[in-house]
Structure formats: structure tokens, C-alpha cells
Amino acid sequence: MDNERAHQVKVLAPTGMLGAGFPEATVERGLALGADVISVDGGSTDSGPHYLGASQPKTARAAVARDLRILLKAAAGADIPLIVGSCGTSGTDSGVDWVAGIVADILAAEGLRLRVARIYSEQATDTLLTCLDEGRIHPLPPLGELEPQTLRSCTHIVGAMGHEPIVAALEAGAQVVLAGRATDTAIAAAYPLMKGMPAGPAWHAAKIIECGGQCTSDPRAGGVLATIDGDGFTIEPLDPTVACTPILVAAHMLYETVNPFEMREPDGTLDVRDAVYTAVDDRVVRVEGSRFHVADQHTVKLEGARITGYETMSFSAVRDPRILADIDGWADLMRTMIRQRVEQTIGLGDDKYAFDLRLYGHNAVLAELEPAPGPPREVGVMLLVNAPDQQTATAVAKVANPLMLHLPTAGMDYLPSLAFATSPAEIERGPAYEFVLNHVVDTRTPTDMFRTELEETAHHG
Known part of the structure; x- marks a missing residue:
């Protein structure tokens, strides 16, 4: 043995x-x-x-x-x-x-x-910049050549x-x-x-x-x-x-x-x-x-992440059958109304913030690939706002709050009451990050x- x-x-x-x-x-x-x-x-x-x-x-x-x-x-x-x-x-x-x-x-x-x-x-930015100058860093698909500023923008970089x-x-x-x-x-x-x-x-x-x-x-x-x-x-x-x-x-x-x-x-x-x-x-x-x-x-693969902005989230739920009969139309109207109200109330154009409206229970996971036909029975509506600072992200979400609670769809002659998941409705998520490195280093x-x-x-x- x-x-x-x-x-x-x-x-x-x-x-x-x-x-x-x-x-x-x-x-x-x-x-x-x-x-x-x-x-x-x-x-x-x-x-x-x-x-x-x-x-x-x-x-x-x-x-x-x-x-x-x-x-x-x-x-x-x-x-x-x-x-x-x-x-x-x-x-x-x-x-x-x-x-x-x-x-x-x-x-x-x-x-x-x-x-x-x-x-x-963990990798020092200055060391990696030297490797980049020496031609020792190479991209992996689908990314292209690495720019020095991308390295500098990362909060943390590790090598695998x-x-x-x-x-x-x-x-x-x-x-x-x-x-x-x-x-x-x-x-x-x-x-x-x-x-x-x-x-x-x-x-x-x-x-x-x-x-x-x-x-x-x-x-x-x-x-x-x-x-x-x-x-x-x-x-x-x-x-x-x-x-x-x-x-x-x-x-x-x-x-x-x-x-x-x-x-x-x-x-x-x-x-x-x-x-x-x-x-x-x-x-x-x-x-x-x-x-x-x-x-x-x-070679050693690099992983790096940087801040893309600050996020505030709110979440409401829809059970109204008239809204659910045309939930995509209602969501398009919501997007239009949010942009209009944000510009009217706090004077921000589309280039000063971004937001995502996701319909959970409808197509939040598969989007246009969703194979199931017919209207859903209930939908969770998640609004995720991204802005250069937390205060702006929360301000946009607060402007959207009445719409997330009461927006009627086209043809409705009354204000529906939807259901927020939390009170207060706005949840500050802090800094949001994204991966920006898919590169390898030729090691000595x-x-x-x-x-x-x-x-x-x-x-x-």
C-alpha cells in the first residue's frame, strides 16, 4: 500500500x-x-x-x-x-x-x-504600465489593445x-x-x-x-x-x-x-x-x-475593476391587468416620462445620468429572447439609476417615484396604485463597478x- x-x-x-x-x-x-x-x-x-x-x-x-x-x-x-x-x-x-x-x-x-x-x-499600476510599455500585455477576445488610462482607472487589479x-x-x-x-x-x-x-x-x-x-x-x-x-x-x-x-x-x-x-x-x-x-x-x-x-x-491573466458611477434602486410591483396587457408599452411610456420629468424638475439631460428599467416576471432575464407568449400575471419593476455621484442618482430615482407608484398606461382613465417593495422606496447602492481588463501579461x-x-x-x- x-x-x-x-x-x-x-x-x-x-x-x-x-x-x-x-x-x-x-x-x-x-x-x-x-x-x-x-x-x-x-x-x-x-x-x-x-x-x-x-x-x-x-x-x-x-x-x-x-x-x-x-x-x-x-x-x-x-x-x-x-x-x-x-x-x-x-x-x-x-x-x-x-x-x-x-x-x-x-x-x-x-x-x-x-x-x-x-x-x-494584487498588481501595482506603475508596474503594469511598465509591462505595457515593454509590449508584455496582450488582449484576450473581445477586447482590444490596453490603454494606459484603463489601468489607471482601476481601483484594484489582480493577477490570476x-x-x-x-x-x-x-x-x-x-x-x-x-x-x-x-x-x-x-x-x-x-x-x-x-x-x-x-x-x-x-x-x-x-x-x-x-x-x-x-x-x-x-x-x-x-x-x-x-x-x-x-x-x-x-x-x-x-x-x-x-x-x-x-x-x-x-x-x-x-x-x-x-x-x-x-x-x-x-x-x-x-x-x-x-x-x-x-x-x-x-x-x-x-x-x-x-x-x-x-x-x-x-502568462498571467489580469482582472481589474473600476467605478462606473453611483447607483440608486427602487422596486415596485404591478398586478393591474390593464397595465399587464401591454406591459411593454407601459414600460416605454415610463422611460419617456422619467426622462421628461428629470429634465423638467432637476434640469438633467440624458448625458448626465443613465437608468435601466427591468421587468421581472416578464422579460428581465431573457429580454427579447423570452419565448413565452401572453401577458404575465404580475411584474416586478426595478429602476436602477446610475449617475456620477450618489446625490444625483437618488434625485433621479425620487423624481421617478410618483411614476413608479401611479403611472397609468395609455387609455386608462384612472391612476393605478402600484406597490413599492420598501419604504423609503429609494435604496442607495453606492459605487457601481465594471470589469475592464481581459488581458494577459508575459511573465519573466x-x-x-x-x-x-x-x-x-x-x-x-
Whole structure:
């Protein structure tokens, strides 16, 4: 058995996102199955640009602390590493420090001695401007060449690290690695690659387990264990009542990829065209045939967000059948009336603010692609105003308030009364952000864009 273990690495992925929760028993089962490392993602860009732009976590501190307490105790008890990627949702420096503070509190409270590494991925604007001048920054579709002002406009910029900085931290003696922004797969692939597992199976397994139990028959039941060896890998759910099937495992290559057969990492491209998915039994899947093509140039993808303005939102609900019979006509009238009233009352033209009117229950999600014919029974009307400052955004929303409450449609000879969701109706959302970078940097070394701080001594209880 020892010789077999020497030629395989078992990665425990407890959940798709730190703070999302998981049954503690599933982690215990993963340890019993011989996990060599625990990897968990702390965030991504899925939830939009606010978390990067504002450098704020999406998750609640209590939820992150609950998950970390279980994982830190598990890692310490089994004497295996714990790797957390994209700390604080977006992987900014303050996000890493936020998670590190939680870890420090838990280690002290539990009397654990674990050496912690922080890997920072936030990028200095001046450094990136130099890279741009040197011709080392390139756009990814659909964006064009990067303008210096775009870099300067970002509130925060991070680089998505590959496995190399994580491996360097582990080799330096880290038992807990808290990484800034990292590719979702790098955190799971790092330890197997460090232990000499082939890149094809290591990266493919990492892709499948990046979201924990999403590749299983019950994603709510906990995570998975990937066992990687010289020829391929197996995927097993940590809950014994849950199954992986070849279709469920293969389907995860469709998730967040441009091409279901390829996935680019900083140091190369995963190629699964020849991958074969086989059911080992009714709940475990074996995958073989994955390959990895090393790139000529190592690259790091940049993510950056900037403020687009300040937002104020209001929300009312329509149940009046006469309005709902021509809800699109009513919405067009609402847009016209808002513009007219804003100009009449506070003297603002269309170029001084913007607003969006979304009809939830009608076409707010699919817009013109909505296939269902006929009028809806009820509609939620969301007004979202964007302006250069909060005061202006709120003023526009207040001007729209009587219209959101009483606007009749054409042909109505009475004022309808619609229903606001909140009082006051106007909700100030603060600064709004947008992603503006979809570019890569040609690196000089795989680790030169990242900074690692390794504690000299472990925490003492």
C-alpha cells in the first residue's frame, strides 16, 4: 500500500467555495480515504465586479470561520497541507489578510501549530504600465489593445496565479497556503504537480473538482476526492450515498470554458479530446487520456475593476391587468416620462445620468429572447439609476417615484396604485463597478508577479 500511495496523490475538495458550507462528516471520510491535501476555492469573478472593485468579501466572516475551523483541524490532525485560493472572494491583498486573520484566530483558539503562507496577487499600476510599455500585455477576445488610462482607472487589479507560487510556498515549509487570486484549478493541481504527477491528469482532475460536489448526483451533499496517478485519475463523492457518473464528470468541462476540450492555464493548455470516462462502479469514475501542452510563454491573466458611477434602486410591483396587457408599452411610456420629468424638475439631460428599467416576471432575464407568449400575471419593476455621484442618482430615482407608484398606461382613465417593495422606496447602492481588463501579461518567471510572506514560526496554543 505504501508503494501504491507513493505513486498517487489524493486531493480533498470539500466545497466549491469557502464559506458555502459542507457536512463535517464528509471531510472526516475524505481523511479516512487517505487525503494527501485539502484544497478549497475562496472566490471568483462569478458574482460580478463589486467584490474586486471594492475589495470586499462576498461571504460572511462567520461562515468562512466555520468552514476554516473544520479544515484547519482536519489538516493538522492528518498532517496534510490546506490550500485556499482567491481569498476574500476576489483575491486582493486585503482579502488575503482578511482570511489570514480568521485563520490566526482559529489556530490560537484551537491550540494548533501550523505554518501559514500568504501569497499576494494584487498588481501595482506603475508596474503594469511598465509591462505595457515593454509590449508584455496582450488582449484576450473581445477586447482590444490596453490603454494606459484603463489601468489607471482601476481601483484594484489582480493577477490570476498558476500553481507555481503555491508550490513554492509548500516547498518552503507552509502547511497552510492562503493565496490571492488564483485560477480555480491551480489550488487543486499544485500539490499533485509538486509530487510529480503528470500534468494532464493533474489539471483535468483539478478542473473537475474545482466546484466540489457539482460533478456529483447531489451537489448539496459535500465535496469529492480526486485520486491522481501516472495514468489518470478517479473521482469519488465524499458522501457515500452520492454518486459520480461519467456524464456528470465529463460535463464539468463545459463549465466556464471557451472550448469544452481545452482549458488554458498560465503555463499551458489542458487537452481532454482523448479523455475516456469510465464508471469504476455505481459511484466512482475513472478518467484517462488527458494531456497537457506546455506553452512557449508563461502568462498571467489580469482582472481589474473600476467605478462606473453611483447607483440608486427602487422596486415596485404591478398586478393591474390593464397595465399587464401591454406591459411593454407601459414600460416605454415610463422611460419617456422619467426622462421628461428629470429634465423638467432637476434640469438633467440624458448625458448626465443613465437608468435601466427591468421587468421581472416578464422579460428581465431573457429580454427579447423570452419565448413565452401572453401577458404575465404580475411584474416586478426595478429602476436602477446610475449617475456620477450618489446625490444625483437618488434625485433621479425620487423624481421617478410618483411614476413608479401611479403611472397609468395609455387609455386608462384612472391612476393605478402600484406597490413599492420598501419604504423609503429609494435604496442607495453606492459605487457601481465594471470589469475592464481581459488581458494577459508575459511573465519573466512563473512567480515574479506574486509576493509570498511565510510565517517564521507556527502558531502556539
